[in-house]
Amino acid sequence: MNRRGAAIRVEHVAQDFGAFAALRDVSLDIRPGELVALLGPSGSGKTTLLRIIAGLNAPDRGHVYFDGENATNLPVQDRRVGFVFQNYALFKHMTVADNIAYGLRVRPRRSRPSRAEIRARVAELLRFVQLEGLDARFPAQLSGGQRQRVALARALAIEPRVLLLDEPFGALDARVRKDLRRWLREVHKETGLTTVFVTHDQDEAMELADRVVVLNEGRIEQIGAPEELYDRPASPFVISFVGEAVALPVTVAAGHVEFAGRQLHIDTHGLRNGPAKVFFRPADIAVATPGHGELEGRVESLRRTPAGVRATIAIDGYDQTLEIDSPLESAAALGDRVPISLANARIFPMESSESGDYLNAGDGI
Structure with a gap:
């Protein structure tokens, strides 16, 4: 399951929604295989930044690079990015197995795996996310934590080089969130993927991330390891928001x-x-x-x-x-x-x- 993640570079990215500046000249380097949290209050720009990295939003200004290649104008399907949404975005009419296989089945014919290869890949991922035996169930028959695992398995099915998660545990209760945090860290260690996740929960960011990017009003306030943000805050906002x-x-x-x-x-x-x-x-x-x-x-x-x-x-x-x-x-x-x-x-x-x-x-x- 181990793979090499991509290096990500964001250069002078800006995004405006009418008169509202969601991102203001944001630059960021993420190392291959790094686990990075985008942390900030509502409206700070963290989800907008994640969507720009994914290719779901096009920046008004600036560029995004994957492994040195300008990916700013690449469509989502060409970026090899796995995206996990806060609400899971599972297809309710599909079984667990069909949800996981979806990204493989919709590939162009020339790059689509065979049916046998897709079945093997789905079985491998069901074991990996600890959902063996649940392949025939529908999303409504799963717990919130199980649905989140299915969403992650679907994102991993396409063999991405970057894994992006938007508030992945926001809809779950405190106990399940804590268990899934620990599990996600193990998933990251096993896959080696470059992983970026959005959260407004500072405990989640500090527990999971190698580095945390603190955003406020569309700007980066500070980037650093969790202990650096806590011990050496770079601004009044950081010391007030972190801890x-x-x-x-x-x-x-x-x-x-x-x-x-x-x-x-x-x-x-x-x-x-x-x-x-x-x-x-x-x-x-x-x-x-x-x-x-x-x-x-x-x-x-x-x-x-x-x-x-x-x-x-x-x-x-x-x-x-x-x-x-x-x-x-x-x-x-x-x-x-x-x-x-x-x-x-x-x-x-x-x-x-x-x-x-x-x-x-x-x-x-």
């Missing part, structure tokens, strides 16, 4: 960071004077010893988590609450006033939300 984060409005003056009359121990790395935002995650803040906190607040609520206790803190001088994760044995009590230190804050100039430039503030006290 949980709180933004604290601050002022930078003469190399110092000030909030509500207090100085925060954050290195500005030469950031110019003016308004900025400090971003941090629940794991990046902690209850400090008395007199050593950079912030102060009152514990408004507590809830048990698998790792300990998460406390909601109302911060002095701030109209929003922060959350802190603490071990069970050291958790503060409801109503306590607590000093808080910032362990790993990141600071961005207020006007940089579109720029993608970032500064890592490093460790606080």
